[in-house]
Amino acid sequence: MALTFPNPAMEARPVAIVLRDVGMCYDGETWALRDVNLTVREGEFVSLLGPSGCGKSTILRTIAGLQTVTSGSVEVLGSPAGELFNRRGELSFVFQEPTLMPWRSVLANVALPLELMGVPKRERLSRAMEMLAMVGLDSVANKLPRQLSGGMKMRVSIARALVSNPKLLLLDEPFAALDEITRERLQEELLRLWQRFGMTVVFVTHNVFEAVYLSSRVVVMQANPGTVRAELSIETPYPRSREVIGTPDFMNMVAKAVQLLGD
Numbered sequence: 295m296a297l298t299f300p301n302p303a304m305e306a307r308p309v310a311i312v313l314r315d316v317g318m319c320y321d322g323e324t325w326a327l328r329d330v331n332l333t334v335r336e337g338e339f340v341s342l343l344g345p346s347g348c349g350k351s352t353i354l355r356t357i358a359g360l361q362t363v364t365s366g367s368v369e370v371l372g373s374p375a376g377e378l379f380n381r382r383g384e385l386s387f388v389f390q391e392p393t394l395m396p397w398r399s400v401l402a403n404v405a406l407p408l409e410l411m412g413v414p415k416r417e418r419l420s421r422a423m424e425m426l427a428m429v430g431l432d433s434v435a436n437k438l439p440r441q442l443s444g445g446m447k448m449r450v451s452i453a454r455a456l457v458s459n460p461k462l463l464l465l466d467e468p469f470a471a472l473d474e475i476t477r478e479r480l481q482e483e484l485l486r487l488w489q490r491f492g493m494t495v496v497f498v499t500h501n502v503f504e505a506v507y508l509s510s511r512v513v514v515m516q517a518n519p520g521t522v523r524a525e526l527s528i529e530t531p532y533p534r535s536r537e538v539i540g541t542p543d544f545m546n547m548v549a550k551a552v553q554l555l556g557d
């Protein structure tokens with residue numbers, strides 16, 4: 295049974311994701327996940343924090359319906375996971391690699407989800423342009439991905455994820471490959487976009503500071519088999535600025551997460 299430190303304000307919100315007794319066995323013997331129970335509520339920013347191999351990405355993929363669980367169930371926005379594919383645009387995924395189409399302009403990359411949804415060209419280009427402006431990249435709309443820095447490419451990837459105005463945004467270590475300064479900037483940007491759009495966010499990281507700084511709740515995982523060890527509510531109010539890092543409350547939360555990871 296995981297330790298929980300609940301936040302009553304969040305508990306009142308409607309449920310966005312529920313994992314019930316989830317088990318995931320990849321090759322008939324290795325249990326990547328076992329007995330995972332997790333509820334995410336609408337508008338939460340939840341981080342999955344844990345050592346390599348504890349099943350963070352597996353959880354994200356099962357929520358996205360990219361993998362079917364071996365046992366238990368996963369419900370997302372009121373439907374079994376996987377069925378969301380029929381409700382295009384409600385769920386977006388951001389990977390560690392920006393995965394942009396190299397032959398398409400930045401604008402055409404951002405417009406792609408809308409194209410797949412059948413949105414008319416004029417409208418999709420205007421919405422993509424608006425999203426690019428939101429991440430400060432409207433001036434490079436006509437460039438190709440290879441003409442951008444790593445941080446800019448990740449911004450484009452985030453813009454593409456948000457262009458369909460999803461209810462749920464899943465991010466798998468999106469900033470892990472970036473330098474520290476770029477990573478900090480993108481953390482700020484993601485928080486700003488989350489507060490502006492209010493989507494539910496599930497964010498995978500193995501960086502304790504990043505998890506505590508960004509999240510309203512941190513889910514601490516353990517490996518072998520992968521499961522939830524504890525949940526920490528981070529009650530530092532939003533909007534957060536980097537000044538909270540170094541405050542006693544923040545450092546206490548970081549220390550608690552580190553202790554839970556190490557136990």
Ligand SMILES: Nc1ncnc2c1ncn2[C@@H]1O[C@H](COP(=O)(O)OP(=O)(O)OP(=O)(O)O)[C@@H](O)[C@H]1O
Nearest residue numbers: 320321326345346347348349350351352353500520
């Ligand atoms: N397709 C697969 N086939 C077999 N085993 C897999 C597969 N994908 C993941 N695993 C195993 O499942 C476990 C959990 O993997 P997962 O990638 O979900 O962990 P993670 O916490 O995201 O790790 P990391 O932080 O290193 O990305 C690991 O032991 C991994 O080797």
